[in-house]
Amino acid sequence: xxxxxxxxxxxxxxxxxxxxxxxxxxxxxxxxxxxxxxxxxxxxxxxxxxxxxxxxxxxxxxxxxxxxxxxxxxxxxxxxxxxxxxxxxxxxxxxxxxxxxxxxxxxxxxxxxxxxxxxxxxxxxxxxxxxxxxxxxxxxxxxxxxxxxxxxxxxxxxxxxxxxxxxxxxxxxxxxxxxxxxxxxxxxxxxxxxxxxxxxxxxxxxxxxxxxxxxxxxxxxxxxxxxxxxxxxxxxxxxxxxxxxxxxxxxxxxxxxxxxxxxxxxxxxxxxxxxxxxxxxxxxxxxxxxxxx
Amino acid sequence: xxxxxxxxxxxxxxxxxxxxxxxxxxxxxxxxxxxxxxxxxxxxxxxxxxxxxxxxxxxxxxxxxxxxxxxxxxxxxxxxxxxxxxxxxxxxxxxxxxxxxxxxxxxxxxxxxxxxxxxxxxxxxxxxxxxxxxxxxxxxxxxxxxxxxxxxxxxxxxxxxxxx
Numbered sequence: 001x002x003x004x005x006x007x008x009x010x011x012x013x014x015x016x017x018x019x020x021x022x023x024x025x026x027x028x029x030x031x032x033x034x035x036x037x038x039x040x041x042x043x044x045x046x047x048x049x050x051x052x053x054x055x056x057x058x059x060x061x062x063x064x065x066x067x068x069x070x071x072x073x074x075x076x077x078x079x080x081x082x083x084x085x086x087x088x089x090x091x092x093x094x095x096x097x098x099x100x101x102x103x104x105x106x107x108x109x110x111x112x113x114x115x116x117x118x119x120x121x122x123x124x125x126x127x128x129x130x131x132x133x134x135x136x137x138x139x140x141x142x143x144x145x146x147x148x149x150x151x152x153x154x155x156x157x158x159x160x161x162x163x164x165x166x167x168x169x170x171x172x173x174x175x176x177x178x179x180x181x182x183x184x185x186x187x188x189x190x191x192x193x194x195x196x197x198x199x200x201x202x203x204x205x206x207x208x209x210x211x212x213x214x215x216x217x218x219x220x221x222x223x224x225x226x227x228x229x230x231x232x233x234x235x236x237x238x239x240x241x242x243x244x245x246x247x248x249x250x251x252x253x254x255x256x257x258x259x260x261x262x263x264x265x266x267x268x269x270x271x272x273x274x275x276x277x278x279x280x281x282x283x284x285x286x287x288x289x290x291x292x293x
Numbered sequence: 294x295x296x297x298x299x300x301x302x303x304x305x306x307x308x309x310x311x312x313x314x315x316x317x318x319x320x321x322x323x324x325x326x327x328x329x330x331x332x333x334x335x336x337x338x339x340x341x342x343x344x345x346x347x348x349x350x351x352x353x354x355x356x357x358x359x360x361x362x363x364x365x366x367x368x369x370x371x372x373x374x375x376x377x378x379x380x381x382x383x384x385x386x387x388x389x390x391x392x393x394x395x396x397x398x399x400x401x402x403x404x405x406x407x408x409x410x411x412x413x414x415x416x417x418x419x420x421x422x423x424x425x426x427x428x429x430x431x432x433x434x435x436x437x438x439x440x441x442x443x444x445x446x447x448x449x450x451x452x453x454x455x456x457x
Contacts, residue, residue: 102428
C-alpha cells in the first residue's frame, strides 16, 4: 500500500529538529525508516508531519568519552558493523548486529531508530539492556538521561516525552567482558527473532565466573535481564549442570504469546538459547587473553 | 496533494530535477516518473527485496525510502548495469548462463544486491553469498542458479564491477 500524505521536513541541526517537533502537530521523527516506513505503508502510522533526521550530522558518531562509548542516535547499523571502536570495546554489539535484518536494511537502519521503535525482539534494544546503556535525550527544556531498564514503558512504547529526541546512547566500557554471545532463533536468517539470549561473562581466578550479564528478548514486551541467574553464577566454576540450572531459570519467566507462537514454545526456546548462549560465552572467555589463568 | 518537494538527483549517471509528492517512495519515483521500470515493487514493506537499488553505492530497499530523501544522491538501478552498447554486465551474463532467473521478478533486486557485493571487491564464500542474498526472495529458482551465477562472477572477477 502507499502511505498517506504528509508534510516533509528536513532539519539540519538538532536545535532545528527540536523546534520543528515543538511547532508541528502530529509529527513523527524519521530515522532510518526501516520500521516506520512499513508502518506508514500499511497506514498503521499516518503522521501529518514527518521530520527527517538523516541530515543532522551531530547525531551520527561513534566515540569514546571517558569510560563510555557514545553512539549518536542516527548512527547507521552498517557503521556500527564496520566500526573498529565497536569491534574493540563492545564486540557483543557486533555479534548481535550481524543478526539484525539484512545488508539492505542495515545500510539505512539506525541504532536510535531501533531503540525508539522498540520491537520486543530487536537485537539492539537487547544489547542496550545487556550493557546497562544510558539513553541521552534532548528537548527544548534540556537534556535527560534514561537508563535502559526504564527505557521501555510497554509494548513498543519508549520513555521519550513529547518534544523529546534521543540524542545519543552511552555504554560503559571500563570493564570489558571476557566472553560474550548473542544467540537467537528466527524462522529465517534476518527475520525477527522469536527469542534471543545475549550474555557477557567475566572470569576471575581458577576459571570461576566473577560476573555475568544475561538478557532475554522476545519473551516479554521488552528485554529482561536474568538477574537471578546473574547472581547465582557469581563465583561459580561452571559445568554442564550450571548452564542447565540457569537455563531452567530462564524457562520459568512467563512468556507472551500470539496467534503463531505459544508461550510454552517461547519458554522452551528461552531455556535452550540460554544454555547455548552461556556455554558459548564461557568458551570464549576461557580462551580470552585478558582472562586470568 | 499539495505536499510537493523539488527533488534533484542522479540516476544511472543522468541528472533529474522533478516536483514530487513527499509521500512518493523511491521505487515509485523511478518507475512512474522516470519510467525506469526495471526495479520492481513487491511487498512494499521491506521484506522481498525486489525494489533493491544502490544509493550512493549502497543497497537499499527503495520502497522504504521516500524519493525526497534521495536529494543529491547518486542512484543506480538495474538499467544502469549493462554496458553502453547494450551488452550484459558480468552478473547479468552469468544469470543468463546459469539460469539464475525464471519469472524474473526478483532479478533486478538480486542483481543490485550482488552488484554491491561485487563492488566490495572480495572473493566471498558460498555461505557469504547466501547470507548476502537472504534479503532478496525468489519464489521460482530455489536460489541455486542465482548462487552459482554469483559465485562464478565474484570469484572470477574480483574487481570487475568497481569501475561502474
